[in-house]
Amino acid sequence: MLILSIETSCDETACAITENGNKILANIIYSQIAVHQAFGGVLPEIASRCHAENITIVIDEALKEAKVTIDKIDLIAVTEGPGLIGSLLVGVNAAKALALAHNIPLIGVNHLSGHIYAATASKAMIFPVLALVVSGGHTELILMKGHHDFQIIGKTLDDAAGEAYDKIARVLGLGYPGGPIIDELAHTGKDTYSLPRVFLEKDSYDFSFSGLKSSVINLVNQKKMKNENIIKEDLCASFQESVTEVLVEKTFRAAKEFNVKQVIIAGGVAANKGLRTKLINKISDVPLILPPLILCTDNAAMIGLSAYYLAKKNKVRSDLSLNAYPDSEL
Ligand code: KG4
Ligand code: ZN
Secondary structure, three states: OEEEEEEOOOOEEEEEEEEOOOEEEEEEEEEOHHHHHOOOOOOHHHHHHHHHHHHHHHHHHHHHHHOOOHHHOOEEEEEEEOOOHHHHHHHHHHHHHHHHHHOOOEEEEEHHHHHHHHHHHOOOOOOOEEEEEEOOOOEEEEEEEEOOEEEEEEEEOOOOHHHHHHHHHHHOOOOOOHHHHHHHHHOOOOOOOOOOOOOOOOOOOOEOOHHHHHHHHHHHHHHHHOOOOOOHHHHHHHHHHHHHHHHHHHHHHHHHHOOOOEEEEEOHHHHOHHHHHHHHHHOOOOOEEOOOHHHHOOOOHHHHHHHHHHHHHHOOOEOOOOOOOOOOOO
16 A cells, blocks of 8 residues: 555645555654744744745655655545644645545544654554653553554653753753754763752652753852853753653553563654663563664654555544644544
């Protein structure tokens, strides 16, 4: 089954061609990071405009790179949510137009399911699977007993992990997006600042990063008031240690409790080198799937991979009433 997939939920305009839930023939990503950098974060109106300007370009490029023509496509998949409404609508409307013009079935895909299914490009899923989804908007531990069967066993009570990275980077004047910059700096520094690890109640799989964020902001403000220097590399190392220790510890415990056969990490923060190393060191009894970095941050291939299993399982098809759902859940 050849799938053309479209992803425009945030600030990446992306189109991919995938085959049978594991093969990626093309994965074109136009990142708007350079456009939003001047504002220190994503500006929704500008994001929608950029998507509208680039969507047809990425679709053409994906078909060209995969060396297929549109009449060979069996299914068109598109991210229907969650995400920014204006951004999602550009992708959904482009997908609907293609489906209508070429009489191809259409399917709406949840963005988070896409992040999880990025793993299938590396290895087929063996259930039960535990997925740690860590992105700019979500931090969740998800148990899967079958394809597209998601049980959220833990989630953040406040900030998402990526959001915390981006906020701390802003406070330290490091630029946007903060995750990759903090990750780099952390590797040149030492964990010398004593920051809290928030585990919540003993058995909880939930997360909380707002206390850690406040600790860092208070520390920076106190140092400023006393005219003392902050060693940014060390503070990044301490912050990264605190975030990754909690993520890895809870993932490890859940993998044991639910006796899973695979652990998957997904989402932009899954590109974090510190997190990947810690997971590899800690989780040795269960196969761990760490998707390549390009499939961790937003892309359309993951939407195509997810769509394949969704279409196979439910034979779900969307009609032209498909809409964008900014708050949709797994
Ligand atoms: O999954 P994603 O591309 O978009 C969302 O669905 O949110 O994730 C973006 C988030 C941003 O917060 C970014 O700072 C973070 O992922 N990120 C990282 C790294 N690369 C991207 N966070 C930590 N370390 C990284 N290397
Ligand atoms: Zn994402």
